[in-house]
Amino acid sequence: MVMTMLMDYRELTNITRELYNYKSQYNFTVQINDTHLSVALNNHQHYILSLILSSLYTIFLFPVGFLGNILILLVNLKHSGHLKAPDLYFMNLAMADLVLVADSLIEVFNLKQGYYDKTGLCTFMNLFQQVNMYSSVFFLTWMSFDRFVALTGFMGHSMPRARLICSLIWVSSLLLTLLPFAIAQIQHAGELHFCFANVTQILWLEVMLGFLVPFCILGLCYWRIARVLRRSQREQTDPQQTPRRQKALRMISAAVLVFFICWLPENVFICVHLLRGDADGGTLWQDYPLSGHAVRLAAFSNSCLNPLIYSFLGETFQDKMRLLFQRKSRWAKLNRSALRKSIYLPAANTCSHVICNRSSQSTNTCSDIPPKTVIPPHKNQQHTVAHHKYMGRDFEDNQ
Numbered sequence: 001m002v003m004t005m006l007m008d009y010r011e012l013t014n015i016t017r018e019l020y021n022y023k024s025q026y027n028f029t030v031q032i033n034d035t036h037l038s039v040a041l042n043n044h045q046h047y048i049l050s051l052i053l054s055s056l057y058t059i060f061l062f063p064v065g066f067l068g069n070i071l072i073l074l075v076n077l078k079h080s081g082h083l084k085a086p087d088l089y090f091m092n093l094a095m096a097d098l099v100l101v102a103d104s105l106i107e108v109f110n111l112k113q114g115y116y117d118k119t120g121l122c123t124f125m126n127l128f129q130q131v132n133m134y135s136s137v138f139f140l141t142w143m144s145f146d147r148f149v150a151l152t153g154f155m156g157h158s159m160p161r162a163r164l165i166c167s168l169i170w171v172s173s174l175l176l177t178l179l180p181f182a183i184a185q186i187q188h189a190g191e192l193h194f195c196f197a198n199v200t201q202i203l204w205l206e207v208m209l210g211f212l213v214p215f216c217i218l219g220l221c222y223w224r225i226a227r228v229l230r231r232s233q234r235e236q237t238d239p240q241q242t243p244r245r246q247k248a249l250r251m252i253s254a255a256v257l258v259f260f261i262c263w264l265p266e267n268v269f270i271c272v273h274l275l276r277g278d279a280d281g282g283t284l285w286q287d288y289p290l291s292g293h294a295v296r297l298a299a300f301s302n303s304c305l306n307p308l309i310y311s312f313l314g315e316t317f318q319d320k321m322r323l324l325f326q327r328k329s330r331w332a333k334l335n336r337s338a339l340r341k342s343i344y345l346p347a348a349n350t351c352s353h354v355i356c357n358r359s360s361q362s363t364n365t366c367s368d369i370p371p372k373t374v375i376p377p378h379k380n381q382q383h384t385v386a387h388h389k390y391m392g393r394d395f396e397d398n399q
Contacts (some may be wrong), residue, residue, distance in 0.1 A: 068307025097303035122195035
């Protein structure tokens with residue numbers, strides 16, 4: 001009896017353990033399913049918000065950036081006069097912006113599957129973005145320094161020097177991008193899922209040389225420019241050039257301000273990533289894809305807003321664009337007039353043939369009539385006719 005009760009107790013204990021294990025396993029499964037469901041809903045909300053941001057960028061900013069930068073290049077290339085050094089700097093800046101605007105389509109159309117985990121797309125995007133970032137900030141920094149030098153009169157403008165400076169800026173931008181990329185690829189040769197943009201040293205280089213150092217140089221340049229302008233207004237050395245200088249400075253100041261407003265969020269995002277460290281092995285772009293997408297679009301917006309700054313604040317660019325449109329409209333009017341002349345020319349030739357035939361028929365008819373005897377006029381009459389002819393020619397000349 002005791003043995004039977006002991007066996008029943010053991011069986012009851014086993015059944016209770018099985019029921020407990022099943023219940024705990026069921027609760028764990030429910031918790032896992034709830035977690036997956038919340039993560040899926042969160043990702044879906046982030047995708048919807050990213051889609052809205054991408055739609056706004058594609059509708060409003062992308063056409064302005066793409067067509068506006070092309071317009072800047074065409075207006076300066078089609079200009080009949082000689083290009084100046086500031087025009088060459090603006091053309092190179094528009095070229096860099098056009099490359100970045102075209103590159104932004106990958107960020108816009110690759111929302112569902114982020115390119116941060118894809119080695120090829122991540123490398124491609126960051127290569128073009130870093131080259132454009134370095135070239136844009138270097139051109140803006142040099143343009144501010146060039147404006148300061150032009151105001152102080154230390155050094156004049158020359159096209160050979162401007163071409164050399166543009167070449168040096170492009171070469172330095174490529175070297176600052178390709179050399180760290182090559183070093184990172186050698187160090188991480190065996191890793192399959194590796195994007196060089198996540199390397200800490202490259203990110204520190206991007207923040208320092210692409211943001212902090214140019215910010216200090218630009219601040220110093222504009223502080224000196226403000227002092228020179230205040231001194232020139234006080235002395236009134238050349239009052240005619242003061243409004244034009246102020247307009248040029250206003251345009252460059254707006255371009256620099258828009259640049260830093262657009263690029264500041266991404267640099268803050270990178271600094272947070274660097275200060276946080278890679279404790280979890282991931283990046284902020286992977287952990288916070290919506291914020292990463294927003295700061296990328298803000299950086300791309302700089303290249304879309306630059307053409308608006310040049311067209312509204314650039315007086316020289318407005319004059320060039322007006323001359324180009326006037327020349328195009330004049331050529332269109334000449335082509336229309338030439339087309340009308342070519343249409344009416346055969347009809348005129350036909351009428352002339354008819355007149356010639358009629359005149360030849362009349363001469364043939366009149367040839368049968370004997371000529372009349374012509375009586376020479378009197379001497380006084382000849383003088384009167386000659387006098388009237390002279391007076392008529394004199395009136396026509398005065399007319």
